[in-house]
Amino acid sequence: MTETTMTIREMCEAFEVTPRTLRFYESKELLAPIRQGQKRLFTKRDRARLKLILRGKRFGFSLEEIRQLLDLYYVGDQQHTQLKRTVEIARERLSDMERQRDELTTAIEELKEQLNWGEKMVAASQGEQKAAE
Amino acid sequence: MTETTMTIREMCEAFEVTPRTLRFYESKELLAPIRQGQKRLFTKRDRARLKLILRGKRFGFSLEEIRQLLDLYYVGDQQHTQLKRTVEIARERLSDMERQRDELTTAIEELKEQLNWGEKMVAASQGEQKAAE
DNA sequence: ACAGCAGTTGACGTGCACGTAAGCTCGACG
DNA sequence: CGTCGAGCTTACGTGCACGTCAACTGCTGT
Missing domain, CATH: 1.10.1660.10 (Multidrug-efflux Transporter Regulator; Chain: A; Domain 2)
Structure with a gap:
């Protein structure tokens, strides 16, 4: 099993x-x-x-970028220079990811506000099919 | 200007x-x-x-998914039913995004740990080119 | 012995998100 | 008046991430 x-x-x-x-x-x-x-x-x-x-x-991430990242997760037999380079790449990816997360957080907040607004509109138009205009 | x-x-x-x-x-x-x-x-x-x-x-997100989302941001003349559906889609996207953010947070933590480990390795192999085996 | 099925290797096809080149239009400028 | 640049349309090309199909191989059960 x-x-x-x-x-x-x-x-x-x-x-x-x-x-x-x-x-x-x-x-x-x-x-x-x-x-x-x-x-x-x-x-x-x-x-x-x-x-x-x-x-x-x-x-x-693209598959190529992922391949780079995997190298970091599975080093173990790398030479110093290679390892150093990999660490640098990972550091860049890390800030990418942190930026991405921050943006995502902002976007979530914005979308939440929009949703509140949208839900209010739905509630307001309950029973009155012709509220437009 | x-x-x-x-x-x-x-x-x-x-x-x-x-x-x-x-x-x-x-x-x-x-x-x-x-x-x-x-x-x-x-x-x-x-x-x-x-x-x-x-x-x-x-x-x-794909461009098609983005198009769906934009509909929410720019409603204004939608009918009730349509608006309701759009709100539903947005709710789904929102939980997608929250899940994605949580995953991202986890991944960031993991990558940070790996980086610490990698940096220690780099430091440890300073000056000794043939530490392997 | 042989069908059946899981797995394999090419090789070509597909959808997405554009890039790129060809040829047209139109207003501005010397 | 020509041409120059900015912008336009049409159409084919490209890279990525696979999907799909054909033709094989190698067990497995009957």
């Missing part, structure tokens, strides 16, 4: 993606499932990465 | 977009600049909408 590896089908159901998507991500070097003969076997590492990939996508 | 309308060129510089983009948005009914003969004149309303469009894009 809670085996260490999963087939492509199991991954698809667990994460609600298609096989095509997983193969595509592998071709872009976002995932690196091990091979048993010809078949792919997805490890715990792949599952963690996929989770991050899907989250990154929801934030509007 | 602070005239009520702007040319396409002025819009482009003000918002850092291309003419093509503005025409494209018009073709998708996101903007509706008035025409003076053949030329487009962008009003204050268009500028407000464009600002919202660009923000929406940064949040990962």
Whole structure:
């Protein structure tokens, strides 16, 4: 059940993606499932990465940007220079994300105000179909 | 200077977009600049909408979704039923955005931790090029 | 032995969000 | 009067993120 590896089908159901998507991500070097003969076997590492990939996508990052980010999450064998560069990239992404969150917060506030206004209008036009003009 | 309308060129510089983009948005009914003969004149309303469009894009909304949202921001002559529906859509978008913000907050925290770790690694590998293995 | 099914590799198709190039129009200016 | 630049339309091209289809391979059960 809670085996260490999963087939492509199991991954698809667990994460609600298609096989095509997983193969595509592998071709872009976002995932690196091990091979048993010809078949792919997805490890715990792949599952963690996929989770991050899907989250990154929801934030509007491109797959290429996500690949950069994943490098940070899974260093471990990088050289100093490479690691330093990765840290820099991550710092930039981090401020991107913080800016994005701040904007989002503002937008939420604005939308809430609009909603209040809209709801008042709906309430006001209850029963009077021809309030316009 | 602070005239009520702007040319396409002025819009482009003000918002850092291309003419093509503005025409494209018009073709998708996101903007509706008035025409003076053949030329487009962008009003204050268009500028407000464009600002919202660009923000929406940064949040990962599609242009079609943004169009839905803009309907809410610029109602004014909607019927009751239509307005009610629009309010519903907006409520859904709002919870989308709040979920997105919460996720983003979590991701920011995680990335910060990773960064701290990464920076420690960088510091630790100062001067010793061959620390690996 | 053979059907059936999960999985695989190309290769081409698709929708979105524009970019880019061609050719037209129109008012301003020397 | 020509032409110059700003803007216009039409139409095809592009990059990304997959979808779709065809043709294979390799177990699995009967």
